[in-house]
Amino acid sequence: MRKIISLILLGIVCVGIIFALYSIPFGKDKIKVGKHYIYNGIKETGAVNIVTSVVLNYRGFDTLGEVTILFIAALGLGVVLYGKKKKRKEGLEPASLVLYTGCRFLFPLILLFGAYIFIHGHLTPGGGFQGGAIIASGFLLSYLGCPRKWISKERFNITESLGGLVFVIMGLIGLTIGGYFLSNFLPKGIANTLFSAGIIPILYCAVGFKVGAELAGIIYNMIE
Amino acid sequence: MLSPVLLIAIPLGFSFLAPLLKKGAKYIPPIAMLFNLILSILLVPQVMRKPIIVLLGGGWPPPFCINLVASPLGILLALLISLVGFLVSIYAIAYIKEGATEKYHTLYLLLLTGATGIVLTGDIFNLFVFFEILCISSYALVAYNGDKHGLESAVKYLIQGSIGSSFILIGIALLYGLFGTLNMADIANNISYHSLQSPTLYVALAFFITGFGVEGAIFPLNAWLPDAHSSAPSTISAILSGIAIKTGVYAIARVTYTLFSAKGFMIFIATIGIITLLIGEMSALGQKKDIKRMLAYSSIGQIGLIIFAFGIATYYGIFGALFQLVNHALAKSLLFLASGYMIYRVGSKELSAFEGLGKKMPLSSLVFTIGAFSLIGLPPFAGFMSKISIISAGIKANNTALFVFVIIVLFATIIEGCYFFRVVQNLYFKKSRDPAHNCVRDGCPTTQKSEMPISALIPIIILALLIVAIGIYPRLVTGIIESAAIGLMDKVGYIHQILGIF
Numbered sequence: 001m002r003k004i005i006s007l008i009l010l011g012i013v014c015v016g017i018i019f020a021l022y023s024i025p026f027g028k029d030k031i032k033v034g035k036h037y038i039y040n041g042i043k044e045t046g047a048v049n050i051v052t053s054v055v056l057n058y059r060g061f062d063t064l065g066e067v068t069i070l071f072i073a074a075l076g077l078g079v080v081l082y083g084k085k086k087k088r089k090e091g092l093e094p095a096s097l098v099l100y101t102g103c104r105f106l107f108p109l110i111l112l113f114g115a116y117i118f119i120h121g122h123l124t125p126g127g128g129f130q131g132g133a134i135i136a137s138g139f140l141l142s143y144l145g146c147p148r149k150w151i152s153k154e155r156f157n158i159t160e161s162l163g164g165l166v167f168v169i170m171g172l173i174g175l176t177i178g179g180y181f182l183s184n185f186l187p188k189g190i191a192n193t194l195f196s197a198g199i200i201p202i203l204y205c206a207v208g209f210k211v212g213a214e215l216a217g218i219i220y221n222m223i224e
Numbered sequence: 225m226l227s228p229v230l231l232i233a234i235p236l237g238f239s240f241l242a243p244l245l246k247k248g249a250k251y252i253p254p255i256a257m258l259f260n261l262i263l264s265i266l267l268v269p270q271v272m273r274k275p276i277i278v279l280l281g282g283g284w285p286p287p288f289c290i291n292l293v294a295s296p297l298g299i300l301l302a303l304l305i306s307l308v309g310f311l312v313s314i315y316a317i318a319y320i321k322e323g324a325t326e327k328y329h330t331l332y333l334l335l336l337t338g339a340t341g342i343v344l345t346g347d348i349f350n351l352f353v354f355f356e357i358l359c360i361s362s363y364a365l366v367a368y369n370g371d372k373h374g375l376e377s378a379v380k381y382l383i384q385g386s387i388g389s390s391f392i393l394i395g396i397a398l399l400y401g402l403f404g405t406l407n408m409a410d411i412a413n414n415i416s417y418h419s420l421q422s423p424t425l426y427v428a429l430a431f432f433i434t435g436f437g438v439e440g441a442i443f444p445l446n447a448w449l450p451d452a453h454s455s456a457p458s459t460i461s462a463i464l465s466g467i468a469i470k471t472g473v474y475a476i477a478r479v480t481y482t483l484f485s486a487k488g489f490m491i492f493i494a495t496i497g498i499i500t501l502l503i504g505e506m507s508a509l510g511q512k513k514d515i516k517r518m519l520a521y522s523s524i525g526q527i528g529l530i531i532f533a534f535g536i537a538t539y540y541g542i543f544g545a546l547f548q549l550v551n552h553a554l555a556k557s558l559l560f561l562a563s564g565y566m567i568y569r570v571g572s573k574e575l576s577a578f579e580g581l582g583k584k585m586p587l588s589s590l591v592f593t594i595g596a597f598s599l600i601g602l603p604p605f606a607g608f609m610s611k612i613s614i615i616s617a618g619i620k621a622n623n624t625a626l627f628v629f630v631i632i633v634l635f636a637t638i639i640e641g642c643y644f645f646r647v648v649q650n651l652y653f654k655k656s657r658d659p660a661h662n663c664v665r666d667g668c669p670t671t672q673k674s675e676m677p678i679s680a681l682i683p684i685i686i687l688a689l690l691i692v693a694i695g696i697y698p699r700l701v702t703g704i705i706e707s708a709a710i711g712l713m714d715k716v717g718y719i720h721q722i723l724g725i726f
Binding site: 019021037044057060061068071072075078178183 | 364
């Protein structure tokens, strides 16, 4: 009986939502904020990648919040797992030669690729979050493949704190120079070149380092 | 330059700094919150004249970038958050000894940053982001004790909170799909000028109320609260009860009053509030074992009262709601903090273990009593003033349903009195049940006073003094609450202030 009642209720909710979705003009040319970003984005921010200009300039404050959420998730995992560390098994079987060599060969390349993604975040698709995730995947590979070469958790903590601090401090400098928190106080440069778009590349580097360190730290915590 | 954005940026920067400091991390939250407290006090006169609109990002006019709105309401709540946050963080210096302490202090500061962001932002998606900051840090902090109960209730809270957050996100997506903007003033403008009656708006409103209702612990969505509040460390229970659930209530009020001018909808809000009030108070009365669970259920009841007062939908109703919100934040954090060390000393959360504690911990028992009396609404404490303003607002509204609700509120107050008097009776009028009370004269270990450490005593005494001061001289806070209530009613003014500046 209870199941039938809940099914009926769910059905009513479904019908309501379907009605609601019908009347929304999704995908039509009505999105006024979006239009503004598309037509004025490059001129106003200097970033060729419009997604980046939205993420780090128009809605940069949200990005700061999102970076913070990831930071909290990493910290929270540390709190929950605190004191639950079991001793790592001493007799970890060493990886085979092929895997070991492959890891050592690929690890710097993956880091380089990740760094490329976030440094060019204002020019090409991708950015700090994506680049950071790629870097963390490099660390995952090295944890699985060459367990001897573990990097201490301490360094991840320092990197993620510094990444966050750089973001906030850039925002505060923007407040004092430009009058708005996170305002783009550096010259915008010539579009399509690496040194353009003012503070956006700096912010994306900070985000990239931070996200990479956080995800790698989460992986480290989970493996431990 | 005194910009309200510093209220968010400085604590955020400090919380990134805190993990680097290891031992010194415990001094970071008091410093950051003291800064916030001073800054928000300095901003009060300026904000009372005219709300400050802060543009962020490139400084493009709204709705093209995120903006903060330092209205009287926002600053009032930011002031409350920083005051309670500051006092609780001082208490935590001595109270939090075990576990990953630097992580605790970082997460604690981030929780308060999230709450400050929620009350100051003028952008619906930004509100969601800060809401996530608040929620995720509180999930982690509930599990801080690391025992089985803590983990279980944190997971419960996590699941319900995540569902609530997804509901909010869906609501935001519906509004963005309809209007193509995320700025709250712009959305409100679109809703009121187009006077759209499409079902989508109601669906979006339902999503918002359900989503924020989980954090605000309104009736059918409050299952996480008693577990989470009772198994968290007492400092975190104080903050969750004093600050975190208030932000859910604030968000509901903001959405219903500013975003949707849902006038006809308000009686529904009032009904939900009354049901929450009754359920919360009845459950609190039924809790004879665990004092923290009792306080947690009492929080649900008080939230119901605040939501009911918002649902009256007159100026007096909102005034009463905000006043009650401030008083409850002060009194409930006081109660949780006072009971924190009492539980620590007697080694049990059971009510019966508190018998005779009035002699052993005279000051803590006294402030506990003050907090309890203020919550019941006895004069001359602060709770009396706010409860009487809610009741008179309900009567002034000239509505039969609301009149019946006011009677229920009075009835709920009696229930509240029952269970709080039970605790007070245990504290003062019952002899200690310790085995040592048989021993004859001096040298008994139980007769010596075992007060809290001084760093824990100072914050709760300040809270108690504030409660008495507001009770005796309400003008201390009513000025800013009045302009906050006017600001919340004045939807047109809100839209003009934000969209009219370019």
